[in-house]
Structure formats: structure tokens, C-alpha cells
Amino acid sequence: MSEQNKDKFRSSAWFGPPDRDGFIHRSWMKNQGLPDHLFDGRPVIGICNTWSELTPCNAHFRELAEHVKRGVYEAGGFPLEFPVMSLGETLLRPTAMLFRNLVSMDVEESIRGNPVDGVVLLVGCDKTTPACVMGAASCDLPTIVLSGGPMLNGKFRGRDIGSGTDVWRFSEEVRCGQMSMCDFQDAESCMSRSHGHCMTMGTASTMACMVEALGIAMPANAAIPAADSRRYTLAHRVGSRIVDMVREDLRMSHILKREAFENAVRAVNAVGGSSNAVIHLLAIAGRVGVDFSLDDWDSLGRDIPCIANLMPSGRYLMEDFYYAGGLPSVLCELGDLINRDAMTVSGKTIGENVADAPCYNSDVIRPLDNPLVANSGIAVLRGNLCPDGAIIKPSAASPQLLRHTGRAVVFENIEDFHAHIDDPDLDIDENCVMVMKNCGPRGYPGMPEVGNMPLPTKVLRKGITDMVRISDARMSGTAYGTVVLHIAPESAVGGALALVETGDLIELDVPARSLDLRVPEEEIARRRASWQPPQPASNRGYLKLYVDHVLQANRGADFDFLVGASGAGVPRESH
Numbered sequence: 001m002s003e004q005n006k007d008k009f010r011s012s013a014w015f016g017p018p019d020r021d022g023f024i025h026r027s028w029m030k031n032q033g034l035p036d037h038l039f040d041g042r043p044v045i046g047i048c049n050t051w052s053e054l055t056p057c058n059a060h061f062r063e064l065a066e067h068v069k070r071g072v073y074e075a076g077g078f079p080l081e082f083p084v085m086s087l088g089e090t091l092l093r094p095t096a097m098l099f100r101n102l103v104s105m106d107v108e109e110s111i112r113g114n115p116v117d118g119v120v121l122l123v124g125c126d127k128t129t130p131a132c133v134m135g136a137a138s139c140d141l142p143t144i145v146l147s148g149g150p151m152l153n154g155k156f157r158g159r160d161i162g163s164g165t166d167v168w169r170f171s172e173e174v175r176c177g178q179m180s181m182c183d184f185q186d187a188e189s190c191m192s193r194s195h196g197h198c199m200t201m202g203t204a205s206t207m208a209c210m211v212e213a214l215g216i217a218m219p220a221n222a223a224i225p226a227a228d229s230r231r232y233t234l235a236h237r238v239g240s241r242i243v244d245m246v247r248e249d250l251r252m253s254h255i256l257k258r259e260a261f262e263n264a265v266r267a268v269n270a271v272g273g274s275s276n277a278v279i280h281l282l283a284i285a286g287r288v289g290v291d292f293s294l295d296d297w298d299s300l301g302r303d304i305p306c307i308a309n310l311m312p313s314g315r316y317l318m319e320d321f322y323y324a325g326g327l328p329s330v331l332c333e334l335g336d337l338i339n340r341d342a343m344t345v346s347g348k349t350i351g352e353n354v355a356d357a358p359c360y361n362s363d364v365i366r367p368l369d370n371p372l373v374a375n376s377g378i379a380v381l382r383g384n385l386c387p388d389g390a391i392i393k394p395s396a397a398s399p400q401l402l403r404h405t406g407r408a409v410v411f412e413n414i415e416d417f418h419a420h421i422d423d424p425d426l427d428i429d430e431n432c433v434m435v436m437k438n439c440g441p442r443g444y445p446g447m448p449e450v451g452n453m454p455l456p457t458k459v460l461r462k463g464i465t466d467m468v469r470i471s472d473a474r475m476s477g478t479a480y481g482t483v484v485l486h487i488a489p490e491s492a493v494g495g496a497l498a499l500v501e502t503g504d505l506i507e508l509d510v511p512a513r514s515l516d517l518r519v520p521e522e523e524i525a526r527r528r529a530s531w532q533p534p535q536p537a538s539n540r541g542y543l544k545l546y547v548d549h550v551l552q553a554n555r556g557a558d559f560d561f562l563v564g565a566s567g568a569g570v571p572r573e574s575h
Contacts, residue, residue, distance in 0.1 A: 050122055057204060095444065112139050133284055137565065138562070149228070165311045203277070209222040269376060298379060307366040401466060441552060
């Protein structure tokens with residue numbers, strides 16, 4: 001044991017002492033064939049792996065971890081891989097969002113309880129990124145996020161198709177008789193043709209952009225396709241860099257400052273990112289004690305144009321985005337709209353990272369003076385229907401519906417919706433406002449991605465492709481439409497949404513940032529007096545913990561007892 005290094009790092013509390021406890025820690029690790037010199041006081045790097053065959057987006061992470069380990073060893077570190085629960089958006093029921101906070105606890109306690117000095121977070125599918133970042137931020141060790149990368153472009157009958165976005169479109173075409181079931185099934189094998197997460201600017205790609213803009217991922221992290229060898233090159237560089245970060249003591253709290261969150265908002269809006277970014281960024285800010293609110297999203301992003309021509313707002317996919325220059329090119333084009341002095345895990349400022357970043361295709365990444373959509377930032381709405389806020393993604397909405405007053409057609413929950421939406425006797429047309437209740441954090445529970453309600457078949461057959469839809473749910477980042485989401489307070493806790501009845505008039509005015517129920521106050525009061533809360537989903541286990549402690553969407557839907565950080569002080573000895 002080197003006298004110079006044995007007390008230098010956090011892991012030395014485990015591997016350093018020449019006593020009984022040190023013997024136990026070192027000896028049991030050696031049953032894996034680890035040699036003596038790995039315990040000489042070098043930095044121990046935890047590789048937090050969300051690999052799972054049940055999370056297809058992350059199914060290549062075993063190989064990705066091996067490339068991180070090469071970089072760690074090369075830089076003189078000691079890599080140790082550990083698993084945490086994986087959240088697969090495509091398979092996990094009732095919704096992966098229900099378990100985001102659970103995984104954040106898994107990550108936090110795994111880091112704090114083990115002999116690690118720095119961490120690499122292997123993330124990909126939607127909720128694995130915010131969950132791991134939230135947990136790691138609560139510990140505040142040197143940390144780098146490494147995304148798994150998007151799939152290659154889908155290819156179907158001579159054209160590109162995008163995961164999620166084209167699924168929703170094909171499904172509607174089948175329902176209204178424009179696409180055969182045979183063609184629908186053929187497309188199924190053409191969409192996901194490599195490992196990786198959604199190749200649209202859905203939530204997974206948005207999260208990858210978000211962490212790069214926050215400065216906690218290396219430049220180019222967001223867009224390199226999962227199947228591209230350069231993703232493994234990046235993994236090697238990440239492994240090397242995290243060792244240096246430990247030696248520099250460059251912790252998450254040195255990076256996740258107010259200016260980093262401002263950069264993330266502007267970057268997400270510039271790429272036409274998922275509305276889910278709002279709820280996750282609010283939760284991360286809460287973990288590191290940064291004063292950051294729902295209204296900051298509106299004020300910071302209101303004038304940011306969407307310059308990334310990517311599905312679902314545009315036409316291209318993430319593979320094209322990488323070839324065009326990726327997020328560094330977008331941040332370079334934003335110029336002084338980003339805080340260029342914000343520090344990043346590279347050891348340089350974000351301005352230094354993206355200085356003179358080239359753009360190789362100005363139709364994929366547009367110049368500021370020729371955007372895809374001007375003033376496209378995620379809009380925060382207020383009004384008597386959402387006093388604590390709601391959001392809408394204008395770049396994915398129909399412009400003519402951004403100001404709209406219509407008659408409400410109410411569905412009490414997702415089951416009620418499925419039971420009635422295709423009923424030919426349902427009294428609904430394209431001018432109505434579809435309203436769904438009890439799909440918020442507590443109401444579902446877990447706040448599922450059901451806000452982009454499919455349109456009634458009778459409306460689709462008229463050639464209508466969009467209607468105003470309102471709920472306390474979320475929607476997939478791959479989805480599109482004039483969809484108002486994240487209404488707070490939610491209906492399950494007695495928010496105004498719970499009091500809406502079929503036939504009520506609802507007025508949406510996105511330019512004015514308003515959403516109102518046009519019902520007399522005395523009638524609203526009468527309804528409120530007779531309202532009864534729904535029965536909880538469960539009286540035991542994690543569901544009870546979730547329902548009892550989850551915060552509303554405007555506060556990131558984190559648990560009330562997880563707001564703030566606990567650090568990574570060395571716990572008591574276990575023997």
C-alpha cells in the first residue's frame with residue numbers, strides 16, 4: 001500500500017486500513033482475481049449500469065461498460081461495475097415514470113454505501129437518465145453521464161421512419177382504414193434495426209441532449225448512434241476522464257449551477273425536445289438545491305427558436321443529426337444565448353467545448369435566422385384550470401389550434417377513454433376539447449405517457465389529424481399534437497381538472513399562456529363541495545410510498561423527502 005495515496009480518496013476508508021476490516025474488504029474482492037496493486041490507493045470508479053434485456057434501448061450496455069473500463073485502467077483507476085434497476089419505457093408497466101424515484105434511491109444508496117470515488121452513469125432509455133442523475137446528484141461525487149446512443153434510422157419502403165412518431169401515425173392510419181394491418185406489421189420489423197434508444201427527438205434523445213447541455217456529459221454524447229464505433233471511443237474517453245475528475249475533485253455541484261440549468265432549457269427548446277424534460281430538470285434542480293421553477297422554463301425558452309429539424313417537430317432523425325454536427329453545432333449556433341462560461345466534465349467551459357463547432361447540413365441544423373419554428377419553446381400555461389401550471393409543446397402542435405375554445409368531452413380515466421373513444425355514438429367532433437382525468441403523479445399512479453390521446457375514429461375518417469387534448473398525464477417525446485400536459489394540481493388531489501364536466505367550455509390561448517375553464521365560480525364551488533378523492537391504488541409497498549410522498553408535476557414529481565442532497569460521507573463500518 002502506497003503511504004502517499006492510501007488516505008487520498010474516499011475508497012481508502014474501505015481498502016486502505018491494514019487491520020481486520022481492511023483485510024475483509026480487500027480479501028473478498030480478490031476472489032474475482034483482482035491483484036494487489038489495484039488496492040494501492042488509486043481512484044475507484046463505479047460504473048452504474050442500467051443494462052437489462054427487458055430494456056431494449058440499454059441492451060448493449062455490457063459492451064459499453066467494457067470500453068469505459070479500458071479508459072479507467074489506462075488512466076490509472078480501478079473500475080467496478082454495479083447494477084441498478086433498469087427502466088424500459090417500452091415494456092415496463094404501468095409506467096416507467098412510477099419507478100424513476102425508486103431508481104434514484106437505488107443509485108444514491110449504491111453510490112453512498114460502496115467504496116467509489118467517482119461514477120460513470122450508463123443511461124439510455126427515457127427514465128434511466130434522470131433517475132441516475134438524480135441519485136448521483138444527491139451524493140455529489142465526480143460523475144460523468146454516458147448515454148447509450150440512438151438507433152440507426154428506421155427504413156421502410158424507401159423512406160426513413162422514426163421510432164414512436166411513425167408508430168402513432170401508422171396506428172391512426174390503420175384505425176381510419178388508410179393502412180392495412182399487413183403493412184403495419186411489415187413496418188414493425190423495419191423501425192428498430194439496431195441497438196440503441198429512439199432515434200427521434202423523443203425523451204431519450206432529449207435527455208441525452210439535456211445532460212450534454214448541463215455539462216455533465218462529454219461533447220458529442222447526445223447524437224453518436226449506438227451502433228457507431230465512435231460511441232465506444234467516447235466510452236473509452238469517459239473512462240479516462242472520470243479518473244482525472246476524481247483527482248481534480250470536480251464534483252457535480254461544481255457543474256450543476258443555475259447557469260447549467262439555463263443552458264439545458266435553451267438547448268432542449270432549440271432541438272425541439274420532449275416535454276418530459278421539464279419534469280425531470282425540475283427534479284434534478286431540487287436535488288442540488290438550485291432555485292429553478294416551472295416559470296423559468298417559460299421565461300428562458302420563450303424566444304428560443306427550434307433549429308433542429310428532427311422528428312416529431314421536423315423530418316430528420318438522430319443519425320442525421322450526428323452527421324450534421326450534433327448538439328455542439330446547435331450550441332455554437334445559439335452563441336451568446338447560452339452561458340458560455342459554465343463548467344463541464346471535460347474540464348473546459350461549454351463555450352470552449354463548442355467554439356467553432358461545424359455544421360455539415362444546414363437543413364438538419366438550421367441557422368438562427370432560418371429556424372424550423374420560431375419562438376418554439378415549451379410553453380407554461382396558467383389559469384383557473386391549472387393554477388400551478390401546465391405545459392404544451394408548440395413546435396409539435398397545430399398552429400390553428402394554439403388559440404381555441406371548445407366543448408369538453410371528459411374521460412374519467414384511461415380505461416374510460418379506451419371504452420368510449422371509438423363509440424360511434426360518442427358526441428364529439430374536431431372542435432371539441434378532449435379531457436382526461438386521474439392520470440397524474442398520484443392519480444394513475446405514476447403519471448403515464450397517455451396525454452396524446454388517439455383521436456376518435458369518426459374524426460379521423462374526416463381527415464382530421466389533430467384536436468386539443470388536455471390531461472394531468474405526460475406524453476411520449478416522440479408524440480405530436482396540440483396536447484396540454486402536466487396540469488397541476490392534478491385531478492386526483494382535487495385540482496380543477498377533477499371538476500370538469502362534459503359540455504363545459506375550455507379556452508386555450510398559448511400566445512397568452514392561459515388555459516381556463518369557462519364555468520361560473522359558484523358552479524365550480526358547488527362541484528368542489530361534492531367531489532370525493534379516488535381510492536389509493538395500493539395500501540402497501542412501493543405504491544403506497546409513492547402516493548404518500550410524490551410531489552406535483554410543477555415540482556418535478558420527486559418524493560418530498562428526497563429534495564435536497566445528503567452527500568457521500570463514508571458510512572459506518574459494517575463489521
